[in-house]
Amino acid sequence: MPVIIPAGTTANPRAKTSGKSSAKSAANPPKVTIEVVAKRAGVSKGLVSFALNNRPGVAPETRVRILQVAKELGWKPSLRARSLSTQRSYALGLVIARNPDVLASDPFFPSFIAGVESILAPEGRALVLSVVPDEETELRTYRSLVADGRVDGVFLSDLRHGDPRIPLLAGLGLPAVTLGRPDGPSPFPAVTVDDTPGVMASVAHLVALGHRRIAHVAGSSTLLHGSRRSGAFTSALREAGLPEGQTVETDFSVAAGSDATRRLLTQDTPPTAIVYANDPMAIAGLGMAHELGVRVPDDLSITGYDDIDFCRYVYPPLTTVSAAPMVWGRAAASTLLALMENGSANDVDLPAARLVIRGSTAPSRG
Template identity: 55%
Template sequence: MAVTISDVAHAAGVSKGAVSYALNGQPGVSDATRERILRVAKDLGWKPSLRAKGLSSAKAYALGLVVARDPKLLGTDPFFPAFIAGIETTLAEHDYTLVLSVATAAGAEERAYRKLADGGRVDGVILTDVRHNDSRIGLLRELSLPAVTLNRPDPDSPFPAVCMDDTDGITAAVEHLISLGHRRIGHVGGAQEYIHGRSRREAWESAMTRAGLAADLFAEADFTAPGGVAATAELLGRTDPPTAIVYANDLMATSGQSYAQTQGLNVPGDLSVTGYDNAEFTQYLNPPLTTISTDAMRWGSVAAQALLDQLNGTHSGEDTVLQAPALLVRASTGPAPATSIPHTSSP
């Protein structure tokens, strides 16, 4: 059975009030008595009740995460499970829990944030998939709900951000393909409303322009496998199709690579492919996927810690910048084919 304050009080020979003062760091007991109570509590294996702590401190001891994407994505895109695992790893160390909401219907996202705030269910939230002119920044300010954002929003934001520059990784992928002789390099990007979707496209465009190459092979998708297939089919169906494609995540790269192979193309003989995220399964593909290596679990862990520091009043107020991702070359990229590949039909 769980050890109670009454058990600690009996073993230490003091009142329950004295135990409460000692365990909560409040005045009312001498230093010697406080030390004895804390020693007895530790020996008995006493652990605080989060419910009791919440009632006494007006804290929920929970953080919120609202994901406005298709629920299927949480099970298929390796980024989210790893990111959530990173959050949970940090929260477990501080006796906090994570409240996850998936909001896809019209207006559901705003309702989710209001419910978390109005009901006092969470002490703060982690904001992912930051968008251009993100309306959630104003909403959270209105709700007085502390937050940490993944990357710095473009509107004025009072919240600290945990940033990871994806420019270097995309640039390295393009330069790697150029060094292999590719000149027709396409990009399958994520939704352009997202800051990271647009920044990866802009990095691809800039690298192509600096090399004196046309950046005319862009197809917008949605970070999902079906989206990756559709965008790949669209690019390969053009009159002058790409000999290489840089994808904005591994899921789209994997589905795009598979689609190309079903169309009779050899990867990398006819088409080179690069991904983004370095999901574990990508090393077991045939051929293994060249990708940009990130650490989603660390991103989640650092974001959770930044929010906890903000809640505790110990955050510096400065953004946290994580190490930039690096290109990991595998067998899905190779020399450009001697002749252009034939364009394919739609799936």
């Protein structure tokens, strides 16, 4: 039963500093506050604050002296005090509303977050993460993040049709950045990776290989990128002059991808190619094809979306569309910071995801 004894200064915030300036015993390193710096520099608290946040009205030499003293004493302004005073938290939020299973098999967020962090950390901002099971909890979470003043801005991922979070956040006055362009009006800047070209390229690639019966295992249509990918699929077929292809809607989960594949392949005239809306489903589809004795890519070509690490190492390696979640995270973080700094920020369009051709696609024999 380990016992934790809080360290020196943290112990009791209200602890009297025993006596007056009691012998400078090496006991409690006295906390360095703005007061101490001010006294030592022979100026008032206020002026130290001004010097720190370099605002006008401080004589140049005075400013230098103050900063010098601050450095000597190793003073770092207290984030908490500053938070109370400025009504800001210097942290950003990310709320992920996903079934843990789906989340677990989708490597998007870890990479995205790594990208976000690479921008936030040097700025001294933190990321507050929430993972919630459903939409209701999600909205409640946003409300309480705001009510508690935990964050100064948020990232909006997994955009949905008529996304309720947008009016909610706009109403709460919380700055936000959307990952992708929402379908309704939005006061927030959007950081977008267009996924249409990647899907269209997949279809074009398959058509060029001679495939005519191409099916699509789509993600959830309530998710904007889900429905946009399947829209792209449909119009790519049309452009190629092919009849409408089969589309099976799923929830993006591995299990659903597997099921959908079984349904498609056990028909009388199964497709010769399947375009999946994400990689995990494509990998599950690959497994199902094996199980059914359908050879990939000989009997069936498949393509995924995201280019997760696995793609290169399954057999055959997966033809897929490569987005760059880390770059996306970086761009989103920069944009959100700019928005908070300036009150406005431009939309950012990142390079469209591109098709990476590997071994899971081959000429049609159908």
